Amino acid sequence: MAEYWGINVEDIFNSMKDRFRPEGATDVTASFGYDIREEGKWKVSVFHGTLAAVEKIDNLSGCVATMVTDGETFVGVNTGTVDATNAFMGGKVKVEGDMGAFGRTGRMFRKYVPPRKEMSTRDYLVDMFGTVESRFKKDAARDLDFIITIEVSGDAGGVWSVIIKNQSCTVVNDRVDNPTVTLEVADKDWVDLTLGKTDAQTLLAAGRGSVRGDIAIAMKWGEIFEKYVDPMGGGEPEQELLVLKKTISVGQKFSTGPIMGKFLNGLKAKKILANKCPKCGRMQLPAREICADCRVRVTDFVEVGPKGQVRYMEYVYYASPDPLTGETRETPYGMVNILLDGCTGNDTFAHLIRRDQIDLIKNGRDDTPGTRVRPVWNEKRVGSIFDIQHFEIDE
Amino acid sequence: MSKKAEQSESFIVEGKLALPYAYFAGRVGSTFITTIRDQKKIMGVRCPACGTVYVPPRQVCDKDFTDIRNNWVTLGNSGTVVNFTVVRYDDRHLPRTAPFVLALIKLDGADTPFMHILEEVAPENVKIGMRVEATFAAKTTNTILDIDHFKPAPEKVRMTTERPEAGRKAWTPGDEPEMQEKRRGGKPDMSTPVIITAALTGAATMKNQNPAVPYTPAEFAEEANKCWKAGAAMVHVHARADNGMATHEHDRIRATHDAIKEKCPGLIVNLSSAVGMGKTAEQRISQIVAVRPEMASLNTNTMNFSIIDRKTGKIFIDYVFENTFTMLQDFGKAMEENGVKPEIECYDMGGLDNIMLVAKQGFFTYPMNFNFVWGVAGGQAFRAESFIAMMNALPPKANFTTCGVGTEEFPCIMQSCLLGGHMRVGLEDNIRMPNGEFAKGSWELVEVAVRIAECLGRSVATPDEARMIMGLKKK
Amino acid sequence: MGKRVAICAVAQVKNVPAYRQMRFQNMLLECFESIMEQTKVTFDLDKGIRNIVTCSDDVFDARTISNNGVTDVVGAHFRGEEKMAQESINGLGYAMASILSGHDDVILFMGHCKESQTESRRMCTNLAFDPFYCRPLGMDFQNVDALQARAYMEKSKVTDEHLATIVVRSRKNASRDPFARENRLVDEKEVMNSPMLADPIRQLHYYPVTDWAYGMLLCCEERVKEFTANPVWITGYGSCMDSYFIGDKDLASNFSLKNAAQRTFARAGIRDPRKDIQLFELCDHAAYQLPLWAEGIGIADESKGGAWIDEGGPDSYNVNLSGGQLNGNPLLLGGAARAIECFLQLRGEAGKRQVKGAKRALAHGTYGAAGQHQAVVIMEI
Amino acid sequence: MAHRKKNRNVGIIGIGQTKHSSHREDVNQPEMIHEAVSAALTDANLTMKDIDCIVHGNMELFEMVHQPDLWHTLGTGAYGKECIRITTGGTVGMTIACASDNLVASGLYDIVMAVGFEKLQEGHTTGGITNMADPLWFRNLQTGALTGSKAYELISEFGEERAKRASMMYRIIMDKHAGLNQYAHRSFGLEFEQLDDLIKSSPKLVGDLKLIEMCSQSDGACAVIFACEKKTKELSRHPVWIRDHITVHKEEVFQIFGYHKDYPVLQSHRFAADQLYKRNNIDKPLEYFDVFEMYDPASWWAVDWLRDFFQLRGDEHIMLVEEKEIMIDGKMPINPSGGVIGSNPIGATALIRVAEAALQIRGDAGKHQIPKPVKHALASGFGGTMWTVLMMLEKELNWQEADNGGILGNQR
Structure with missing residues (x-):
């Protein structure tokens, strides 16, 4: 089994039990499949909000949805190394079956965090001196010729000498003759110093360490070596960045005005009233104060429909919030543009189609009529677009 | 409308504008608020170009467009009300029910006041100028309301916003020989104003020891300004690079000098001719000649100048500070020729003798100005009788001031003030207040010196008075 | 500025507390038809209106891209339309610039605001503040204005009595304007007894909630005769932005208004506003602002606002004969309302409040907390 | 030119944009804007002192900040300056460019900076767009700017396979372009x-x-600095000149769904292009322009709109895509920047079209620089109910002469 960033696919699955969040799985009863190319297949089953099983299995039948991807992408997405959206949009991750259901898995598990392999003080010292030569900045050491000996005390300690000569740098794990300057420091302090957790002034001022010889040379360390990068990625903790979540809500009193008012009052009386341009004759649904084409005031109303034919339906899969209520709409739904009887051309009227009839709707054009539909009126009507619940097929 | 009948069709539909938002505070805003939340500490950012300390913080100074995001300054949690209103209406966006007070509060150390809620005081008792302090919220909202509100605070014991010279008559120099006579007779001249010098940094004190240590020219200017406001007539300056290292770069030293002069044109700037460890004689004096400050330090002997554990005697840094007779002569001449008045640094009686030998060449102008330095590892420690001995060894018409490292600072300046001498304080020598707390800046140490002068009935010299006393040509 | 831009016609609906019978489309349509009627302008691509500048606000309209709702009733179908999402006076400045640039000869400039629609205009202006430092404190234009009022009144010796005088005068003047919001006439005592809103601002010191819409037709100098025989010329425009945080500003300094006025005067060739301008319309949505802005444009001496009121400054300089914004115009549209008053006065169509012999007028508009953004327009005949 | 001759010429002398990304938690709104503003100042080698006026634009309800230019003064540098805020929905970025052109040409200001931005992650984009519809009616039905109608139309006209492949081909090309642009989201x-x-x-x-x-x-910001002819020549080594621009809006609602051949719908893009080319004597836009930075909110729309913007007939536009002629080294490179599909901080998006078109003319587009010389560029903005704004940019300030030649040619 291949490793990616030191983690293999099984690590992710084996840790699922620990990472499971019951609060993210309320009301879920389903199995989810994972088909990881060249790695195998796994089935994760959730039963009434608890994680029932994570099994490596050949047969993924019965899963509501299956994720198909490769091991690297899978590990990357789970560890945050690979951007999930990019992988998905770029086709590296595919979901077969119920996409929406699969989306819930994102909330069911905490992020995978690889177990930390701690570095000891000794590990750090070895790594720090081991990388000195590679961190040497040649250009910053022009005309410099000196030796720094660092006597590191403590259990992990030792003596290292850094020899700078002719713009080259050599490190030996020993004393050398005639060092220009000798530093004396404890092992943990040297590690902290190199990681930037403390600084030389503080150490010296606190009596933890001493300098013998040319102190000016010792102070050049920072200029001639690049900063040490902590292989554990530690050092400075990532700053907490604040996000303030607010739903801003301001009450409104929308006036309908006479034109829209007449139209909405018509709906109350189970009538669909279009207003008709006195100049070009086009019908406006809903009614508007002016014909934008002719720039003339439109005051005449004509009752149209209530039946008509669908000219175009928007088949909406995307769930968006309703800005008037803040609630998310249920998907999929169909928004139909209906050419009501009595209207011509592009004078269509937009409304919703009965949810279970979405797949039966045919759009009309030219001489081919679309599906005939009729409005379903509410019993109680208030003068609103939703006095018509929706349209349904007129059989 | 044309037709009345149509109007009857109009009606009102109740609706809402309701949308979800997730605002990002950004790094600067997050630092500001999490510090309030977690450390109960209010911070501002200082613009290094114009010196303004802003609250709330921001990434760029909108006045001069300088990037200021990392220049955090910790402010006091108390401040002064500069303006306020009593909100007497209720509305859903308001954090309190009416009536409540919104006030513009200028925190101690900030230049721009900011808005907050003022409570625990009746609205009719709110006054402009009243002192208030922050009460932090028990529960976080991760907004400015992590300060729950401000409430009245006791008056600050002493708030130095301006030099303590108001109402005082200007001093004019009297008969100098008489001054000498008085001192010789054991009667110190307490009528001469006392010159307070603020040594803003040495070559060694770093920000991690006290964050008020200035590095950049703007920081120097700001700190100098505060010291001037607190009562200092002169600042002693060792310029630093951005990383805090002592520098001998002329441009940097000039920038530092000029920044201070721009911010406080009247203040005397006294530069160091020591600069820092491991600098050559050329590096040490060429910058003085290049920048030509009004005054500069002149060190009197080659000596140990080390860092040694005061308790155990362990040597951390061993260093010899070289000041040969040739250097004394060359530096002294260079200064006098360039109109820079030397401040003669004596770390012991030997140093004083050294300078008197060289002075026989006759290039020093009078009065000579001495500084007795106490407590350097390599120089002598402070002793009252040594002080008097040093004073008595001075040549005629000489002035003296003094400074001491660490806790020696306060006894030595008090003795100097008592003997008619002058005082030097500041983060170069000492980073703490007499009670052991960290000084908020050299200015706070200046405030201590001012109090000493007040106790002894001496007035504090203005920069111009200091110039008269020390024989500087007015610039 | 070399060339001049003409305002050929203006139209407006009456300022009212709430147009319950009209939505903003209806209000604008009235103005649109009036402009068409007065000028006989067309939407011909070669000769007519090709671009429309509108003014409205998404938050007050509770509508993203608020100008989408007005496209039809301003005639913008298959023509250009650009929304000034700032104080309306900047729309006038921008329309002027569009004509001076040569890009357009004729511009229709329309705006609307229904302050009555929103639950609270203070909640709307609270949204002008940043979400972390200011919004949670409940800052809105009204309570921040109160801080400016306190700072200014202290500086210029303006008293509660002075403010009462200003309010009484505003309502009296407005009663002579048939398009002004109909407010009850009050006396000084009543003003001084009206409850505090945000000290030192009282209820009657603040402009009331108002609905309004307007239209104007602007055109280049060369073609003005096609649309009117009595043009009014705009000969200067200038604006200025102050800093955002309240504590950063010197609240009583008029920093931005002074800059805006000086820029405008330079462009219009005005040396001394006291001599060169005969009529001033200032956007005083709170009473204290009348003397404050008068200082800013230079018709009252610096720090002498109180004395200026005592000496009858507002009347001697013909300031806010319309009643000003204090009597009631939507906050967003104060500048347009001021410019329309200047237009009517300069054309001699101001009825009972007509000033004789005014040749040049100044209209002012401001937006933001404590007058952060300021703009000035000069109009002449 | 438009009604009359332009009062004076206007050039672009500075361009700055942020890296566009989905997450800018590290900066607040003015801080993000400031990144673009300082990049533009650096590009123009100017300081804020040199700017006379700021033109600010975005959509308020996307972040729900009322009159955001007030707060954003912290980042735009508008303190003490003249400042206007002019908006038009999705087209706003182009509108602030047009407004800047007008303001400079008017003679009121010599140097104007347009600043467009959006932090879409702070709001809900689709909810915000839906909120543009009439609260009494269509707000209950609309789904932001998402519609399948253009796909339906293309499929009806060109068959399912060809249409779907063309749309996806366009999408992949944009992705390849975005890969070359360091700022793309x-x-x-x-x-x-x-x-x-x-x-x-x-x-x-x-x-x-x-x-x-x-x-x-996306979260992102863009700033572009415009200057009068004199200043442009003084300050810029590679000026880009604005030749003309046109704004065309459509009525409040989408009246486009009848699909009857007897009732064709006039397209605002076609109308805008026709008007603009007519008054600038451009007969063959596909040959005249060297690059087109198009506001392409979705690949279906983009494919279809190529026909409108270039006055093409039949399936010429589909063929351009199929033959990859819209690629960076093709006959008519479209969006070498990766376009709006690649990055969409809405209030900045259309201004980025102008900025990217200008970078191409300057030859400063870096890895996504078109290999052939770019002299004439077109940029478009899209918003509202099929609103369009077009701007023409030129490398040389010589179009009067060229156009006169064209007219004479026609007379012959």
Whole structure:
């Protein structure tokens, strides 16, 4: 089994039990499949909000949805190394079956965090001196010729000498003759110093360490070596960045005005009233104060429909919030543009189609009529677009 | 409308504008608020170009467009009300029910006041100028309301916003020989104003020891300004690079000098001719000649100048500070020729003798100005009788001031003030207040010196008075 | 500025507390038809209106891209339309610039605001503040204005009595304007007894909630005769932005208004506003602002606002004969309302409040907390 | 030119934009804006002192900040300056460019900076766009700017396979372009071999509009500095000149769904292009322009609109895509920047079109620089109910002469 960033696919699955969040799985009863190319297949089953099983299995039948991807992408997405959206949009991750259901898995598990392999003080010292030569900045050491000996005390300690000569740098794990300057420091302090957790002034001022010889040379360390990068990625903790979540809500009193008012009052009386341009004759649904084409005031109303034919339906899969209520709409739904009887051309009227009839709707054009539909009126009507619940097929 | 009948069709539909938002505070805003939340500490950012300390913080100074995001300054949690209103209406966006007070509060150390809620005081008792302090919220909202509100605070014991010279008559120099006579007779001249010098940094004190240590020219200017406001007539300056290292770069030293002069044109700037460890004689004096400050330090002997554990005697840094007779002569001449008045640094009686030998060449102008330095590892420690001995060894018409490292600072300046001498304080020598707390800046140490002068009935010299006393040509 | 831009016609609906019978489309349509009627302008691509500048606000309209709702009733179908999402006076400045640039000869400039629609205009202006430092404190234009009022009144010796005088005068003047919001006439005592809103601002010191819409037709100098025989010329425009945080500003300094006025005067060739301008319309949505802005444009001496009121400054300089914004115009549209008053006065169509012999007028508009953004327009005949 | 001759010429002398990305938690709104502003100042080698006026634009309800230019003064540098805020929905970025052109040309200001921005992650984009519809009616039905109608129309006209492949081909090309642009928000590394696979696998949003075919939601800002002819010549080594611009809006509602051949719908893009080319004597736009930075909110729209913007007939526009002539080294490179599908901080998006077109003329587009010389560029903005704004940019200040030649040629 291949490793990616030191983690293999099984690590992710084996840790699922620990990472499971019951609060993210309320009301879920389903199995989810994972088909990881060249790695195998796994089935994760959730039963009434608890994680029932994570099994490596050949047969993924019965899963509501299956994720198909490769091991690297899978590990990357789970560890945050690979951007999930990019992988998905770029086709590296595919979901077969119920996409929406699969989306819930994102909330069911905490992020995978690889177990930390701690570095000891000794590990750090070895790594720090081991990388000195590679961190040497040649250009910053022009005309410099000196030796720094660092006597590191403590259990992990030792003596290292850094020899700078002719713009080259050599490190030996020993004393050398005639060092220009000798530093004396404890092992943990040297590690902290190199990681930037403390600084030389503080150490010296606190009596933890001493300098013998040319102190000016010792102070050049920072200029001639690049900063040490902590292989554990530690050092400075990532700053907490604040996000303030607010739903801003301001009450409104929308006036309908006479034109829209007449139209909405018509709906109350189970009538669909279009207003008709006195100049070009086009019908406006809903009614508007002016014909934008002719720039003339439109005051005449004509009752149209209530039946008509669908000219175009928007088949909406995307769930968006309703800005008037803040609630998310249920998907999929169909928004139909209906050419009501009595209207011509592009004078269509937009409304919703009965949810279970979405797949039966045919759009009309030219001489081919679309599906005939009729409005379903509410019993109680208030003068609103939703006095018509929706349209349904007129059989 | 044309037709009345149509109007009857109009009606009102109740609706809402309701949308979800997730605002990002950004790094600067997050630092500001999490510090309030977690450390109960209010911070501002200082613009290094114009010196303004802003609250709330921001990434760029909108006045001069300088990037200021990392220049955090910790402010006091108390401040002064500069303006306020009593909100007497209720509305859903308001954090309190009416009536409540919104006030513009200028925190101690900030230049721009900011808005907050003022409570625990009746609205009719709110006054402009009243002192208030922050009460932090028990529960976080991760907004400015992590300060729950401000409430009245006791008056600050002493708030130095301006030099303590108001109402005082200007001093004019009297008969100098008489001054000498008085001192010789054991009667110190307490009528001469006392010159307070603020040594803003040495070559060694770093920000991690006290964050008020200035590095950049703007920081120097700001700190100098505060010291001037607190009562200092002169600042002693060792310029630093951005990383805090002592520098001998002329441009940097000039920038530092000029920044201070721009911010406080009247203040005397006294530069160091020591600069820092491991600098050559050329590096040490060429910058003085290049920048030509009004005054500069002149060190009197080659000596140990080390860092040694005061308790155990362990040597951390061993260093010899070289000041040969040739250097004394060359530096002294260079200064006098360039109109820079030397401040003669004596770390012991030997140093004083050294300078008197060289002075026989006759290039020093009078009065000579001495500084007795106490407590350097390599120089002598402070002793009252040594002080008097040093004073008595001075040549005629000489002035003296003094400074001491660490806790020696306060006894030595008090003795100097008592003997008619002058005082030097500041983060170069000492980073703490007499009670052991960290000084908020050299200015706070200046405030201590001012109090000493007040106790002894001496007035504090203005920069111009200091110039008269020390024989500087007015610039 | 070399060339001049003409305002050929203006139209407006009456300022009212709430147009319950009209939505903003209806209000604008009235103005649109009036402009068409007065000028006989067309939407011909070669000769007519090709671009429309509108003014409205998404938050007050509770509508993203608020100008989408007005496209039809301003005639913008298959023509250009650009929304000034700032104080309306900047729309006038921008329309002027569009004509001076040569890009357009004729511009229709329309705006609307229904302050009555929103639950609270203070909640709307609270949204002008940043979400972390200011919004949670409940800052809105009204309570921040109160801080400016306190700072200014202290500086210029303006008293509660002075403010009462200003309010009484505003309502009296407005009663002579048939398009002004109909407010009850009050006396000084009543003003001084009206409850505090945000000290030192009282209820009657603040402009009331108002609905309004307007239209104007602007055109280049060369073609003005096609649309009117009595043009009014705009000969200067200038604006200025102050800093955002309240504590950063010197609240009583008029920093931005002074800059805006000086820029405008330079462009219009005005040396001394006291001599060169005969009529001033200032956007005083709170009473204290009348003397404050008068200082800013230079018709009252610096720090002498109180004395200026005592000496009858507002009347001697013909300031806010319309009643000003204090009597009631939507906050967003104060500048347009001021410019329309200047237009009517300069054309001699101001009825009972007509000033004789005014040749040049100044209209002012401001937006933001404590007058952060300021703009000035000069109009002449 | 328009009604009359332009009062004075206007050039672009500075361009700055942020890296566009979905997450800018590290900066607040003015801080993000400031990044673009300082980049533009650096590009123009100017300081804020040199700027006379700021033109600010975005959509208020996307972040729900009322009159945001007030707060954003902290980042725009407007303190003490003249400042206007002019908006038009999705086209706003182009509108502030047009407004800046007008303001400079008017003689009021010599140097104007347009600043467009959006932090879409701070709001809900689709909810915000839906909120533009009439609260009494269409707000209950609309789904932001998502519609499958254009896919339906193209499929009806060109058949399902050809239409879907053209749309996805366009999408992949944009992805490849975005991969060359260091500022682009999204580049997935799509390959042409994936075309059929992506048609099948990418989730649908509305009708045949798939997730991958829709533009991203980005945080980002753009600033462009405009100057009068004199200043442009003094200050800029590679000026880009603004030749003309046109704004065309449509009525409040989408009256486009009748689909009867006797009732054709006038397209605002076609109308705008026709007017603009007519008054600038451009007969063959496809030959005249060297690059087109188009506001392409979705690949279906983009494919269709090529026909309108270049006055093409039949399936000429589909062929341009199929033959990859819209690629960076093709006959008519479209969006070498990766376009709006690649990055979409809405209030900045259309201004980025101007900025990117100008960079191409300057030859400063870096890895996404078109290999052939670029002299004439077109940029478009899209918003509202099919609103369009077009701007023409030129390398040389010589179009009067060239056009006169054209007119004479016609007379012959």
